[in-house]
Amino acid sequence: MNPLLDSLQPYPFEKLRLLFKDVMPPAHIQPISFGIGEPKHPTPALVRDAVVASLSGLASYPATLGSQPLREAIANWASWRYHLPPLDPATEVLPVAGSREALFALAQTVIDPRRNGAQAATGEPAIVLCPNPFYQIYEGAALLAGAQPYFANSDPARNFACDYAAVPADIWARTQLLYVCSPGNPTGAVLTLDDWRELFALSDRYGFVIASDECYSEIYFDEAKPPLGCLEAAHQLGRGYERLVVLSSLSKRSNVPGMRSGFVAGDAAILRQFLLYRTYHGAALSTVYQTASIAAWNDEAHVRENRAKYARKFATVTPMIASVLDVRLPDAAFYLWAHVARTGLSDTEFARRLYADYNVTVLPGSYLARTAHGTNPGRDFIRIALVADVDECTEGAQRIVDFCRALKR
Numbered sequence: 001m002n003p004l005l006d007s008l009q010p011y012p013f014e015k016l017r018l019l020f021k022d023v024m025p026p027a028h029i030q031p032i033s034f035g036i037g038e039p040k041h042p043t044p045a046l047v048r049d050a051v052v053a054s055l056s057g058l059a060s061y062p063a064t065l066g067s068q069p070l071r072e073a074i075a076n077w078a079s080w081r082y083h084l085p086p087l088d089p090a091t092e093v094l095p096v097a098g099s100r101e102a103l104f105a106l107a108q109t110v111i112d113p114r115r116n117g118a119q120a121a122t123g124e125p126a127i128v129l130c131p132n133p134f135y136q137i138y139e140g141a142a143l144l145a146g147a148q149p150y151f152a153n154s155d156p157a158r159n160f161a162c163d164y165a166a167v168p169a170d171i172w173a174r175t176q177l178l179y180v181c182s183p184g185n186p187t188g189a190v191l192t193l194d195d196w197r198e199l200f201a202l203s204d205r206y207g208f209v210i211a212s213d214e215c216y217s218e219i220y221f222d223e224a225k226p227p228l229g230c231l232e233a234a235h236q237l238g239r240g241y242e243r244l245v246v247l248s249s250l251s252k253r254s255n256v257p258g259m260r261s262g263f264v265a266g267d268a269a270i271l272r273q274f275l276l277y278r279t280y281h282g283a284a285l286s287t288v289y290q291t292a293s294i295a296a297w298n299d300e301a302h303v304r305e306n307r308a309k310y311a312r313k314f315a316t317v318t319p320m321i322a323s324v325l326d327v328r329l330p331d332a333a334f335y336l337w338a339h340v341a342r343t344g345l346s347d348t349e350f351a352r353r354l355y356a357d358y359n360v361t362v363l364p365g366s367y368l369a370r371t372a373h374g375t376n377p378g379r380d381f382i383r384i385a386l387v388a389d390v391d392e393c394t395e396g397a398q399r400i401v402d403f404c405r406a407l408k409r
């Protein structure tokens with residue numbers, strides 16, 4: 001077996017299963033899960049219809065490069081959404097089987113453990129720099145590429161921005177890949193233009209690739225202020241896409257997590273090598289889902305309707321939770337990142353007792369982070385995924401309120 005598999009930590013939901021192992025929630029209370037960030041809104045009819053209409057495509061192997069119409073649809077959408085000059089669908093866009101698969105595979109493509117002679121001589125591995133808290137795929141991708149994850153802790157006082165200034169120069173010198181997530185999972189924070197200016201300057205100085213995970217980019221609360229994307233930031237700062245790729249997905253935008261449909265766009269040189277890797281990796285998107293993806297990328301009406309549903313939920317639920325926990329409306333995405341310290345419980349004990357007493361599942365924040373630089377920045381937080389309909393989310397929020405108030409009695 002690959003010995004690098006032994007370096008992987010249990011996934012957060014496995015930790016949650018073990019946390020709840022001996023707990024029996026009240027059987028008469030309907031379970032409500034805020035644990036998994038899986039969209040629960042209905043899949044748009046236009047996508048379902050496109051799937052049915054293209055079922056004959058099951059008789060053909062899909063091309064790894066994807067169809068030209070799909071690449072054109074993605075290029076057109078990205079250029080429209082981020083106010084960019086036209087992307088080249090032949091060289092700057094690559095459809096993928098969901099952003100999760102691509103985030104993992106990208107590290108296997110760009111990490112070169114032989115790149116630095118001094119690094120090889122000292123036995124120091126390449127660095128993949130990750131935010132903390134973070135999406136766990138980043139760590140696994142780094143480890144299985146033979147690299148070492150390095151975690152840049154977020155600062156709650158700065159809207160959970162990563163403290164890149166605290167990263168030592170020798171770590172930057174070994175960094176070959178930087179993952180960012182904007183809007184962030186789990187905090188919902190969006191990188192600013194100044195944040196991007198800092199990251200681009202560091203990439204120019206040290207030569208690492210930036211992979212921007214933007215799968216939550218289309219869930220926000222002000223139609224006039226969509227989140228800034230990395231390609232948009234690069235364009236505003238008058239630079240190209242060198243050493244920069246964005247990864248996005250239809251799962252949250254269009255409520256089709258089961259299609260596993262997304263894209264990578266940006267640096268043509270990186271995408272050329274990524275396509276070579278994926279040709280052997282064998283993760284081409286089904287032709288049926290390619291056709292359905294074209295329909296999804298070409299339509300914005302269902303995306304606006306989806307955002308409106310989230311806006312209603314957050315407007316209702318956020319003040320309810322804020323009455324008992326420290327929480328605020330995020331910049332974007334569909335999570336509330338709530339601080340539970342005022343209850344006197346740790347994040348894990350809060351989650352366990354909430355489940356035991358009220359049959360509501362939330363995810364402890366410490367499970368979404370690593371202890372780094374003397375602290376676990378997810379400790380004493382919980383992640384609440386507002387993915388169900390408004391009535392279920394409101395009921396779950398009321399149970400959290402009741403639970404917190406019961407703790408004070």
